[in-house]
Amino acid sequence: QKEVEQNSGPLSVPEGAIASLNCTYSDRVSQSFFWYRQYSGKSPELIMSIYSNGDKEDGRFTAQLNKASQYVSLLIRDSQPSDSATYLCASGFQKLVFGTGTRLLVSP
């Protein structure tokens, strides 16, 4: 059974801080990894994708991948209250396996 594990949270951070979201996966042959943001009752929205070991930055977001440790993380710099949502980690190639998500709360 291929699994993606995330801490359900909530992760609470003050406005302006760095939020660090973590994810581990069990399938060693997974080639691609995704972070989606989901507001309550809404559909998942792609934030970042990463395929190679190391860091990938896009604006305030940085995804980090360590295939040896089977670990993916998402850093959100200068967190804003509008970042408060559930963040889903997913891994796979053509079919994705999703984690259950980490709820992030950013307080003003």
Added chain:
Amino acid sequence: DADVTQTPRNRITKTGKRIMLECSQTKGHDRMYWYRQDPGLGLRLIYYSFDVKDINKGEISDGYSVSRQAQAKFSLSLESAIPNQTALYFCATSHPGTSGVDTQYFGPGTRLTVL
């Protein structure tokens, strides 16, 4: 207009009724997916289709069937709805990029309640 649309957006039905959820996309993607989302269980794949003639079962296909009527349309049916099929249902589409990696894009979802 939204690239991926789902109808209906909300539906309340009774146990034993047949229900069809529809998904349409204008993204031109070949690959389409149906997921359900339950609190605490995340997104789980029900069925997926990589082209019009290709249908595959996902993790939790029992009690569901699908039809891929065209590249742009993928329908999910519950032949005889039961209360534990109450969930939020999402359609997604994808197309392999130059690296062969798919990125999935989701529709707005259908909230289904089975009484």
